Amino acid sequence: xxxxxxxxxxxxxxxxxxxxxxxxxxxxxxxxxxxxxxxxxxxxxxxxxxxxxxxxxxxxxxxxxxxxxxxxxxxxxxxxxxxxxxxxxxxxxxxxxxxxxxxxxxxxxxxxxxxxxxxxxxxxxxxxxxxx
Numbered sequence: 001x002x003x004x005x006x007x008x009x010x011x012x013x014x015x016x017x018x019x020x021x022x023x024x025x026x027x028x029x030x031x032x033x034x035x036x037x038x039x040x041x042x043x044x045x046x047x048x049x050x051x052x053x054x055x056x057x058x059x060x061x062x063x064x065x066x067x068x069x070x071x072x073x074x075x076x077x078x079x080x081x082x083x084x085x086x087x088x089x090x091x092x093x094x095x096x097x098x099x100x101x102x103x104x105x106x107x108x109x110x111x112x113x114x115x116x117x118x119x120x121x122x123x124x125x126x127x128x129x130x131x132x
Contacts, residue, residue: 011068011085025054039120048095056092057089061104084104085106
């Protein structure tokens with residue numbers, strides 16, 4: 001593994017990722033959070049995913065980060081290096097026929113640290129919301 005990560009690489013130490021459940025609970029799926037609330041609404045409206053589905057979303061993120069290539073790498077001084085990954089996420093319930101790209105951002109505070117989830121949200125682009 002080389003450092004820092006490069007676009008097209010798999011997320012370094014993806015199997016050791018931390019902070020997923022905490023970030024989902026307190027931010028991305030928290031409807032009352034000032035910045036996370038719109039993300040939570042997006043999950044619910046686009047994919048039928050709410051805080052009650054946190055186990056599903058956490059599991060899908062853990063799988064997705066092992067398969068998706070790094071889309072962008074940014075130095076985030078003084079915090080470390082941030083990697084962006086997008087991968088498809090299927091909806092639930094009456095939205096199970098939908099698949100939307102999930103944008104995730106991961107921070108490495110040092111080369112030795114595991115990636116920590118910074119944010120996760122559904123990010124449809126033109127033509128990226130599919131019905132299966």
